[in-house]
Amino acid sequence: MSLPESSSCKSPLGRGSSCKTSLCRFASVTSLAIALLGGMVLVGGQSSAEVDPKFADQVKQFLDSQDGRAALVTAMKKAAVEEQEREKAEELENAFKNRADVSIGSSPVKGNPDAPVTIVEFSDFECPYCSRGNQTAQQVLKAYPNSVKLVFKNLPLPFHNEATPAAKAALAAGKQGKFWEFHDALFANQQKLGQAFYEETAKKLGLDLEQWKTSMASPEIDAAVTADQEQAKKLGVHGTPGFFVNGVKIAGAYPFEHFKGIIDRLLAGK
Numbered sequence: 001m002s003l004p005e006s007s008s009c010k011s012p013l014g015r016g017s018s019c020k021t022s023l024c025r026f027a028s029v030t031s032l033a034i035a036l037l038g039g040m041v042l043v044g045g046q047s048s049a050e051v052d053p054k055f056a057d058q059v060k061q062f063l064d065s066q067d068g069r070a071a072l073v074t075a076m077k078k079a080a081v082e083e084q085e086r087e088k089a090e091e092l093e094n095a096f097k098n099r100a101d102v103s104i105g106s107s108p109v110k111g112n113p114d115a116p117v118t119i120v121e122f123s124d125f126e127c128p129y130c131s132r133g134n135q136t137a138q139q140v141l142k143a144y145p146n147s148v149k150l151v152f153k154n155l156p157l158p159f160h161n162e163a164t165p166a167a168k169a170a171l172a173a174g175k176q177g178k179f180w181e182f183h184d185a186l187f188a189n190q191q192k193l194g195q196a197f198y199e200e201t202a203k204k205l206g207l208d209l210e211q212w213k214t215s216m217a218s219p220e221i222d223a224a225v226t227a228d229q230e231q232a233k234k235l236g237v238h239g240t241p242g243f244f245v246n247g248v249k250i251a252g253a254y255p256f257e258h259f260k261g262i263i264d265r266l267l268a269g270k
Helices: 053-064 066-097 128-143 163-174 179-188 195-204 209-216 219-234 256-267
Strands: 109-111 117-123 148-154 242-245 248-251
Touching: 053 066, 066 248, 117 128, 117 256, 128 148, 128 179, 128 256, 148 163, 148 219, 163 179, 163 195, 163 209, 163 219, 179 195, 195 209, 209 219, 242 256, 248 256
Parallel strands: 117 148
Antiparallel strands: 109 148, 117 242, 242 248
């Protein structure tokens, strides 16, 4: 699965604490550029020829110290975070300007059917980040019970062996009005995915087992999963989870606050 910064297994860069050294008197962390290249010191875009030699020597001594190296690493981390935030802000503005037209079709819907905000989710039942994304989606529904509805679409990834069978099992349960209950059970038990678990869940939900099995193996269910996959491809969704909030694309398992910012903006008509 493609992993955006919000759902990467790598630890995100932490925000650097404000620098309290004398070096910070000369430039802010974001504008300070210090590099030692063959004895040259670059400060704020100035070469060593343009910087007071005494000051340059002080900078070099500072950078050679443990505190200096730590301050430089902190500054680099903070600059990286600020750049990521800038890129995300740009990406969000572009997403607002270029909203996608996402057809709901016959996909399962949860929430107020007349809600002004529709979240369309492309997901994979075996993907751990989709489980995180699902938790956020449920949190959103609770926070906006009248304003948001959730549409679920399947995007089983080829390297997840149980993703497609799980998708078919859930859609088959939907034929008996139990899609969301089956959906919840799958995400709550990702380590147990397999035919035995699907049948056990179908029994617990009181489904007609033979009817459910027939539905799961039907061309109709297979076509529904394929249609979701093709729709995702056309919309440029190549990893999971992927969301569209009234057409505003969110690529990855972003936290609740990210969704809230978009939803509040949409509700305010901005």
